[in-house]
Amino acid sequence: MLIEITGIIIVLMALRALIARDRSERMLYLNALSFGMSALIALYIQSPFGAIIAITSFVTSTISSNAIAYSMGRTPEEILIK
């Protein structure tokens, strides 16, 4: 029951991130998705090493989101080659 609720929330957040319009909106949906994946890993593997993997994946995805948001600030307009 708990894994089903978590799974539905994760897929909804992923779809909203795909069809979002603004870039900062996508980052917020991606962060909610990372929370959900961390919870899903912990609920599936109910042992201490599962908790360690959930914590590691969450902290590193936060670091990666931080780097993406910093680059969003550094390149306000992007030059594409046609």
Add this chain to the structure above:
Amino acid sequence: MAIDFINISTVSAAVSLIGAAGIILLPKPIDKVIMFGMLQGGFIGMIVAGKYLDVAMVAALFDPISTVILLIAIVKINDVRKEKSKAQEELDIA
């Protein structure tokens, strides 16, 4: 009956497919990197579903590092293109 389809394998596969579709369809590079982050999340879910926990640990540690390196490259390329277009404009004015 449909509720049986929601387990960690199918959810991770769905997230990976949505991430891959985003990488292919979205035009700008930083949007593609955001979708790449979603693909990494789904990938770790699939590894955990196969109960390869030590592989999942290594993947969770090294995937975001590769994203950071990719972002450094994107910012650098954008700066180089901006310099080149600015130099081109000054050449046109002069």
Add this chain to the structure above:
Amino acid sequence: MNEIIGIIIAAVLSWANFVLIDTWMGLPEKPGVKGADVIGRGVKKRGGDLSGGFFQGNIVCSPDASAGTILGAISCYTIGIPAGGFIAALLVFIGNRLCADPGYAGTSGALSIMVIIALASFIGIPPEQFIVGMLLAIVTIQGIDHPRASRLLGKIAKRMGRYTELT
């Protein structure tokens, strides 16, 4: 206790836990790192509140009390109630140092949710319902409607005296 009622009560408790601790630690006041600034201004451009936007940006870019709460609940479920909370607090502290964030919001969130889970186990709410409850709480802030959630967070920040001075 019925599972749905337990999840809803756990969601309300963890929402209160991380919003109050984060607001008290000053997250709506200024962006901790540059990425939070970008996200906050993006939310403001879509009709939200700047202080709430900084709050949401700080949740994305560094481990704060929301991370401490969900990781504390995960540790209490898998490792056990006093030991899990301390292990989660230690790992969130290491994560904070990796993001160069000097605050202690993550560790205090993890320790306080450990106390709440220990008390709630007497009512009959097991720790796994706190995991799903915290996920629902985060989705209400960052997954449904960003401008409205940022306005609510801005009102709470103003009530606690932590509204931002920047524009």
